[in-house]
Amino acid sequence: MRWTGRIRFLFLAPAVAWVLAFTIFPLGYSLYLAFFKVEQKVEIKRVQQPVLDERGQPVIEDGQPKMRNVVLRENVTTSTFIGLDNFRRLVSDPQVADAVRVTLVFLLLAVPAELVLGFLLALLFNRQIMGRSVLRAIMILPIFATPLAVGYVFFTIFYEVGGPLAWTGIPWLSHPGWALVSVAIVDIWQWTPFCFLVILAALQGVPDDLYEAAQIDGASNWDMLTKVLVPLLTPTFVIVLLIRLAEALKLFDIPFAMTGGGPGTATQPYSMLAFRTGLRFFDLGYASAMAYGLLAVVMVVIMLFFRRMRESYG
């Protein structure tokens, strides 16, 4: 191979290094942590070293070399193979079962609602209405908001004493059931625009001939919707559904900011439990096993997504 041929590998190198460093290594290291009990001890030694100037010469103050403290540390790491212990714990841990239940209930509340609302809005915006482009731009704004900030904003909206929704008398954040509904409402507010946008794009790709043909055949509006549009849009629905499922399974920011996972663990999704286990309690092996559990589920969803993509678009 000539050097001009080889140079392409040079251009690829930064991307490959990036992926290796930030994707492959953490993936491999967390797998290692899931199977090993890693204990780390640090030995610390303090020494004094002379301060050097730009020329590398010791700085002299009051006739003495100026000294600085330096802390030397030596990490002593021991690791013990524990096999599948962390994964066994995963299936018997009531906290995990609870977090999985919360995540599934959230999925059932949020994702279908986002899809249905997104579709209805897309139907509305697929016709001539006044100020359509402006309204459409406003509609999609929530997608660009940071979920953490959204969580804090809705915390104030759902505030039960003196908040803007206090008049409803609904215990938005203090009741376990309502708190999860509140989290779902915020997610719906943020992600319905995404569903709307994708479905609207699909709707606008439906050829006018089809509407006209259906009208000539005497189809009612309802027939057009159920017998023409829905079958045509089904691949899009499935894709949107799978994307939202994969995202919603990783729910974290909104309940983190809005409810802290509470009351109790009523709004603590699986990702938050994994986060607490790893970065609050430093049970890193178990947290890694949890992360792999989530990864497995998300991978299934992603595989279905790609299969559907292939089926839809060849």
Add this chain to the structure above:
Amino acid sequence: MRSVRALLVGTAASALLAGSAAAGQYVDWNADGTVTLKLGPEYDNARITVPQSMLGSAFGPGKQPFKDVTISVTVNGAGPKGGISGPLYSFRPIWEELSGGKVNIVELPFAEHYTKMMLDLRNGTGQYDAFMVGAFWYGDIVPAGYGYQIDDLMKSGKYPQWSYDVMPPSLKTLHQWEGKSYGVLNDADGQVLYYRKSALENPEHRAAFKAQFGYDMPVPPATWQQLLDISKYFNGKNWDKNDPDPDSGTVLHLKVGEQGHYHFQSLSASFVINPGDKVTRTQNVYWFDPADMKPLINSPGHVKALEFLQELHKTGPAAQVGWSLGEAWDYFLRGKAVFVFSWGDVGALCQDKARSKIQGDCAAAMLPSSNEYWDFAKQAWVKLDKPRQVGNTTGGSWHGVISNYSANPEATYSFLSLMAIPPVSKLMAMYGWDGVDPGFSYQFLQEDGGTATLDEYVKAGWDPNDAKTYTKAYKDLFYAPTTLTYLRIPGTFEYWDILDKNLSAAMSGAKSAKQALDDTAAAWEGVTNRIGRDKQLEDYRAAIGYKE
């Protein structure tokens, strides 16, 4: 709270009379051998004049012992005028002028502070020189060798002078580990009862209460059961005329992941702790059985206390299940609740007219006692003839601990110590916004065995009656013959987090009290097994002073 300067050791006036030998922007070295520290508007431009020797021999006119040194200190994020973080900002320019160094204040959200600290320590990054820690983090810091022992620095005489001798033993022990010193004096945490004296002493309410409950309303309530009756009586009535809406009985801060579980700890202590001269398997224990590390948290005493807390919760706003400290405190300060039991901040905030409508009607007392407790030895309930109040050091008693990775422990210690010298510490405890609460002898009144005078509090803007009951409540609390043992073994953060989650579930009605505490006990067993039962047992015994 507006004319604090006069209460300080030496006054600005005396400094002016003495004349300044070297005047700086924040520090004046006076010709009479004193030095004046000049604070900003957040402390009403207070001037603290102390003997030069109190700052230690390292500091002096023309001396800048830590020139070009930068130190980083982490603290719960609350801003330049927030609890615990505020004083760091106020004293930073003073220390920088004294030392020639720089202070980098790293504010971290309460929920993230522990995580960031432990990541720094476990990975040996050494990014931070000190942490403003809660005492319950000690178990994760000190045994692992992450804390810098300060005994030699304290003895050296080179840095600002303060002493553990001003602390009650219950607080002193939180700053040390196995007799070695790590913590620099700052805050003193413990929960006391705050009550609206005028409401409890109102003749109409007293008559109505007696008609309803059949006994005279005690002021303050001596037992939790009396407190519940009073709380029920006042809940839903518009007994406070600050607004036309109905008011509450007791307000609590119960938000999960925050500091709700401390309510349970303080309240349940008198339901659970069996008195005795020493720590045995059944006396003066609360958390675990010191023989085998089995959790005691689901004992009948604990369960009854949680059932009681659930009842008490019904006499406050339902939304308090999701309330943090600030929301519950403000509810009380606005005159909406007759009781709150919380930290020293509340008493000081009552005096802040910008935030409080109840100055002069904000009395404090040591927490009441249960009228019965669960006897671990007899496995039966014991009725008490008279109340037996149990002290507590519930909370973090937030203070500085130096990282063992710090390359500049001396500089860091001198900064933290500057805020620990008695006149500074005394000043800080009189302000509500700064989160520094009283617990040291110079903050207690002379009539209660301390060295402060009522006049000093009055000149600092306090109502005299509020100040009297407040300082006495804290003196009684920290010197109580029986005290709730403080948990600070490895994994305390996790044990408490589990408790917190389950308590929140119980308070929101998702679990019964028994279920919540049984679940807590089961999860605690998992943590103990994971960390190592023998190791935990050893640390727990050392922490509570248990000997076989």
